[in-house]
Amino acid sequence: MSDSRNWFAPTPAHRRRRFVISRRDGLYIHVNGKKLLNFASNDYLGLSFHPAVCMGAKGALSESVGSGASRLVSGDDPMLHRLEQKLADWKGYEACLIVGSGMLANLGLLQALADRFTHSFSDKLNHASLVDGVRLSGSRSHRYTHLDTDQLELQLQKNPAEKRIIISDGVFSMDGDCADVTTLLKLAEVHETLLLIDDAHGIGTVGKTAKGLTDVPGIAGHPRLIEVGTFGKAFGSYGAFILGTEELIEGLKQRQRTMIYSTALPVALIAAAETALAIVQKGEEAGRLQHNLEYFKQAVTDLPFMASDTPIQPLLIGENTKALDMASFLADNGFFVPAIRPPTVPEGTARLRFTITAAHTEEQIDALVRCLRSKL
Incomplete structure (x- = not known):
């Protein structure tokens, strides 16, 4: 091969x-000259354009744009430490580490935790960041059928090792279903493994206090549990965080290459995330999200949506061309819901991935449902 062409x-x-x-x-969202109502965003609480969140970012921008260096050089602003403590306290963990993105969090975390002597046990529908993190760690990989904890237990029984990690998404981003975190943690205890849960889509959206799937007595803060979250979804900002024991977080500060060798997050994004956390803790937006989600689910009970109690509501189409046709039809009628096709999802499972947010109104949801019914 002579050149890149x-x-x-x-x-x-x-x-x-x-x-x-x-x-x-x-x-x-403005796409190809059309102004479309967005039903595809991960901005589940509408905080990316919330006035208070925007004001928080603007205030920090008056001082600087970029952070100027990695956290270990000169980019470790005091706001990072303050937000880490607030997140740890809110979620019920000993410590927290903020990093550049969810992808960087999972890639670096798994490389820091695992090596060729480690066995990793992963849900087959895990996010690409977890899949690639396992690959780059060099660990011995075992994958179990989606949500099949019985198969996972058999794999754990057959593969004893001193270092083992169970790895799973919390809320799965394309299906909208959820891992059984309670059962996974029980398996981690019985088989003496770590458990890594990436609840990027659950934190801020799931549970009575919007703390996510781990907001269960005896789970959050468990010494075998490591949790990853993000600011780029319900918090409306950008960046990610890792929650765990003090010893774990201290070890990551010394070993996580994607944090050590990356420029620190701009302070404006940290300020926005800190403001967003305060809003999430009040619960008003999360309450509106749950109302809108129930309203939508009641309106589409007879339509072929996949089972999901989260803001992610997938409509399984199957064929790629049919999914593209449906997405085009919705766009022509003022709605943005792009088709999700292989390789993002398995062959034959092309779909439209609808997301319901706190910012939508009942009238907008009604209009979307009417449009869907005219096509299906």
Whole structure:
């Protein structure tokens, strides 16, 4: 291969990924000259355009834009430590570490925890960041059928080792279903393993206090549990955080390469996330989200949506062309819900991934449902 023009094999047209050139405007998104109502965002509480969150970021921007260095050089602003303590206290853990993104969090975390002597046990539908983290760690990988804790237990029984980690998403991003965290932690206790839960889509959206799937007595803060969360979804900002014991977090400060060798998050994003946390803790937006979610689910009970009690509401289509056709139809009628196709999801399971947020109104949900019924 002489140059980059023939480095990759040609990608079939139906598998090509294209960036959607878009501009967000609150609940709306401008795509290809159309202003569409956004039903695809992970901004579950509408905090990315909340006035208080925006004001928090603007105040920090008056001092600087970038952080200027990694946290271990000169980018470790006091606001990072303050937010880490607030998150640890809120979620019920001893300590917290803020890093650049969810992808960086999981890649670096698994490389720091695991090596070729470690056995990892992963749900087959885990997010790519967890999949790649396992690969880069060099650990011996075992994958169990989605949510099948019985199969996981058999794998644990057959593969004893001194270092073992069970790895799972909390809320699964494409299906909207949830891991059984209680059972996973019981298995971790019985088989003396660690448990890593990435609850990026659950924190801020799930549970009575919106703390996510681990907000169960005896789970949050357990010494065998490590939890990853993000600011880029319900918090409306950017960045990620890891929760665990003081010893774990101290070890990550020394070993997590994706934190050590990355520029620290800009203070404006930290200020926005800290403001968002205060809003999440009040519970008003989370309450509106739950109301809207129940309202939507009641309106589509007879439509072929996949089972989900989270803001992620997938409509399984199957064929790629049919999914693209449905997405195009919705766009023509003022709604943005792009088709999700392989390889993001398994072959034959193309879908439309609807997301319900606290910022939507009942009238907007009614209009969406009417549009869907006219096509299905």
